[in-house]
Amino acid sequence: MKKNLPLLLTCLFIQMVAGQQLVLKKSKIIDSLKINDSIPDTYSLYLPQKFDATKNWPLLLVIDLEKKEKQVATWFAQAAEKEGYVIAAVRIEDSLSLTKNMVKTGQVLERVSQILPIHKSRIYVAGNGSGARYASLTPLFLNLVNGVVSIGSSVSNTDVLNLKRPFHFIGIIGKNDYAYTDLLSTEKVLTRLKFPNQVLVYKENKRLPDNALVEKALQIFTLRAMGNKIVPKDSSYIEKAYNEDVQKVNALRSQQNMLLAEQYLGEMLSIYGMHKNLDSLRLILKEVRKNKMFKAMRRTENSTFFKESLLKDEYVFDMEEDVQTHNFNNLGWWKYQMEELDKFISKGSIYERQMGNRLKGFVNALAEDNIELVKSDKTIDEDALAFLFMLKTITEPDNFDFYMKIISLSAKNEDFGTSLFYLEEALKTGFKDTEKLYSLENTALLRINPKFNALVSKYLKDARYRIIEE
Template sequence: MKIFLYAISICFSTIVYAQEFRIHKGQVIDFVAMVNDSLKESYSIYLPKSFDEQKKWPVIYVFDPEKDGKKGVSAFSEGAEKFGYIVVGSNNIDDGSPQLNFRAFQRLSKEISTLFPIDESGVYVAGFSGAARLASSIAILSSKIKGVIACNAGFSSAYQPRKNTFSFVGIVGDTDFNFVELQNTVAFLKRRKFEAELFVFEGEHEWPPKFYLTKAIGSLELKRMTKGEKEKDETFAKTLYEEDYRNVQSLISKQQPTRAIEELDRMRTSYRFYFEVDSLKNKERSIRRTPILRKKISSERQALAEERLRRLDYIDIFSEDIDTIFMDNLGWWESEIKILDELIKGENKEKQKMGKRLKDLLYQLGTETAEGLDAGKYKEKVLYLQIFRTLADPKAYDAYLKIMVLSSRDQNFDMALYYTEELLKNGFKDKDKLYEEQGMSLLRIQPEFIELIRKYL
């Protein structure tokens, strides 16, 4: 039995719960405590303005890697309002343990299903970065999930899809280090007859613009109609079609022909059950025959092919270096990163993006590998990784500090002083941090350290 009542108001826009909190329709509510509050769990929620307890509603559970439910719900609120979805963002689920997060999701989804009339044919999960991997894992583990919106990451290595039980929409920035990963993920799913598609936006590793999140919801809603889970509405399909076609025209005007062709291909698949789509194939031929666009496509393909090869090499060599703690190879990495920097500064737009994606990938490899390693047990490995991080990102200030601590403990003051100066050269200004950092007391009394502080700060 549903445990909410409408408040007495002119617009009936507020819902009052038995536990005496209010949810205003059409507003993002950033904190709602779970009814069973023994675990101190909570969530953010958005109900569309048209919400009515007399009908069932699809729902999207959104996960943020920093447990910021409001951030995820706010990102999806525009699409939720347009297509009539409830959006729920957990304040407890992040990109950590899949098992713990899955149990937290079960508790959350059980409560939402108790409080609201949920349409079980429209239960979706979404997430950003590591939390996107979690969303995909939940879809694999739970037969109740009908679709995934994965922003800027694909699947966890521990959970790979075997059964075709959900639709997949990937969204990724064109300079995101996971760009190739999402392309590979969608291609993998399509080979296994999943309904899978990828939207690309102009940006880095960040929550996608609302336009693309809304587009993703619209795509899932169209799939519900196509599958017969919701009554077909050709007017609705036509509206989406026209919006997508305008997007294609915009991509062409921006000289992004590859993305335009990919969008046309997706449209042919999505709308073929509603009306004639042969004109889309003709549009694609027109793009491919335009000399300037054909040249652009060739440039994009060449850059992507090179990136795929470099990416595989980098991952293999990095893994070998970590296994053997091959310090001498840091010089090779430094030269490779300089090559990437030159690409980023160059005039070829596709090579710029490639350089940015690969350089960010290297930084991410170093950072993720270093996380969780015990510096006492794996001192040499941690030292290698922190030096590697400074090469990939000269402003990774925490990496310099870790190197200074590790080398100070070994009384290797030459290394500690070198990285102190590198830290300061690269713009570090927090003098208090230098004097508060644990493990550097012997370094701080060195005359050379004191002189560096005087020189730069």
Template sequence: MKKLLLVIIAFLTLGNLHAQEFRIIKGGVTDSLPIPGMSNKTYAFYAPTNYTTHRKWPVVFVFDPKGRGSTTANLFRKAAEEQQYLVASANIDLKAEPIDSIVKTATAMMNSIFSAFPIDPVQVYTAGMGEGAQVASALPLFYKQMAGVMAIGNSFVNREYVDKSNPYMFIAIAGDKDYMVYEMEEYLRFFDDLDFRTDVYYFDGKEDQWPETAVISNAMTGFTLEAIKKGNRVADKDFIQKLYQNEIGYTEQLVRTRNYYEAYEKLDRMEDKYEDFGFEDDIEDRMKELKKTNGYRSQRRDFRQAVTFEKEQQGYYEYTLRTDVMTANFQNIGWWAYQVDELEKLKKSSNEAKSNMAYRLHGYLDFLTKRKFDVIVNSDAPIDIKIFMSVLRTAINKDDPEAYLKIISLAGSDGDYETALLYLEDLLKTGYSNMEALYNIEGTLDLQFTREYNEIIKKYLGESKFYNDGKEPEEN
């Protein structure tokens, strides 16, 4: 369908703002729309092909950790077109902004949309992934009429400030390979205990990863159906039937790829989601057929065994880490490296439950040691414990430069040049190429002027600051 251009001139009433002109592509994503009052802050926007100012629209505000507004808006495009939503996706790098600035920008974006477009105030939703999910989860504190939150891979809940008198729907989405999957289920239990409407979706993915468009579309139906049940949207039978068939199509795809247990669990969740719409018998028949399928029982058994082992292993990792840090047990570094090697092998297993478990355990181990590393290196802990924690981090995550740089700094400050040079080379072997940073490592000023230091850098980067001509560096 040919895309139409719609020019909307909105007189915004936020602060001392002037009239703002928006050129919106109907049926496509318009990027880099300015957020009034926020210097250089923008968002991407999607409006369905049949967008008109003569009716009020549901809207979903989306937050990506890296501020990829246009890319993220396109993930919601299919759902927004089929289910009739406006989408505003922030171009805010959440990793580079303090939380107070992020919230201020997010609320300014929301207010500008409310002023510029005909928004249905009782159909306002937020969605986000990772840090973006934390922002999305926090916004009901500021917009009391929030109808729903879609949190992918993370969330934020301040139990003291959740307004029980203004319940909203909470949809959790987690990757099968994401160690945060159990944390997301804890959030679900929290909202269930408050009698908030909840739903959960899983996809084939890891932490810091958006699900595919089909998963997002299926999840969005949760918001849509809940709005219909509350009378905030028209109960069009043909429309509801289409939503149902789309979601059933996803389960059939799982069956075709022999993911029988995952398909069964999906249908089990759909049974509650589509209650009162007349699909109960069809869902139950499909579930009965799946239980008869060769492979269903073995997949269920594999999944349960993997989860049991995983939770036991998490507890063992936590205990061993505490013990090793207390004693700076360098002799056990090899054991930790072995654990990572075994998890890497298990990731390649043909047993999907075990493979997904390995990804989650490695992610959890990475998270656990990174959290401990951040606490210890910024504390008054003895240098041997700081070095141990840094060395352990390089065993768990071989490509993270932070721990290597810390070891070089600590060893250089302590006069242990041999260790500093060893980890300098290990760092460069990972592909690290920030030469300027290598000559600004705290505690290594004398080391930086040595021939050995510069020759290692030149070996991997092709040049160094000193000794490039074979001569001694001149003293100032």
């Protein structure tokens, strides 16, 4: 009997409708699970080690738009393990309509709820970047969704929110992220509309936050569920979470990070107001706001926000005009703008460095949005597309995909001079993927050009290059 105990602890045998059994292991990502037998789409699942089939569990549905469903589920698993959540991850396809993707998302929620004891009032959706934008739309279409964790993005469109069915929104954002100011504005709108919401901010310049912030988001959902009497109140859980947050505020104040301390105190008031008397917390917040250093920091940051807003408006206007007029001559101006932003990042104050990073991210996102817009037209404007590909080599010089795109597009139109120019630019920047280069679409004629082979030979000494007949 003792020999079978580990298996019983780590595996669950779920009886399916058709009489089949599904083996689910705890603390492990189970991928390639079929949504249903009639379609090939799959999803991934993660059960925390403490999972008990006799209890109802909160569910976090994670959205994946990058064909990395298992990796995305794995990243969220640490927080799910600590806070006691089931994770399901679903891949959303850009090629499908919003309606079809929502149907698929709803099918995953229904499927997981059929095979596991999921608490119907504790179903949440999470995503990062474009996945977060999609996640923020799910409560509008799927009544089962009670909250959203949005990493690096604000709500897609606050104008379409259903005031009769508010959902809990938690944004996680870095101060260097181009969506930071948008998310702060969204927070004010949600508060005015009486949607429960919090924004968790980190100051490091990185794509993903520390997992501790995701753990915090799930903890906030649990605290609200206790406050709304959806689950039994656990006084020790509440007190432990509160004390940890007080310690975080004290650490921020001791580090003289007054802006983050003030912001976090505001979020604490919205989190713990259902559970405790917060008069002492309000006194601390009042003290922080009266602090001379805080006031100076706030003035400087607000001044930076204003400058950033003006530059954003200028970039939007100029890019739209350049795309419409195919203004290749203005690429030099865009290069100058990127150099100016680099000066902010390397030599400016902390607020200017953050602004520079946000604006570079903004320009890149704006260019990519314009690329998708041009591609969506029935008749694609290839000159507009060429301009945007060239622009991306300026705004994101280490992303070789756009060098390859402009080389391919120019070769297609037999503009070999442009192709060779961007080939050399890519090689000078460090491009070394000869297989990708030789398999590039529309480049059969380019590859037999002596100048092409001379460039490859010059920069890739050991490259195996050859003429490929198609």
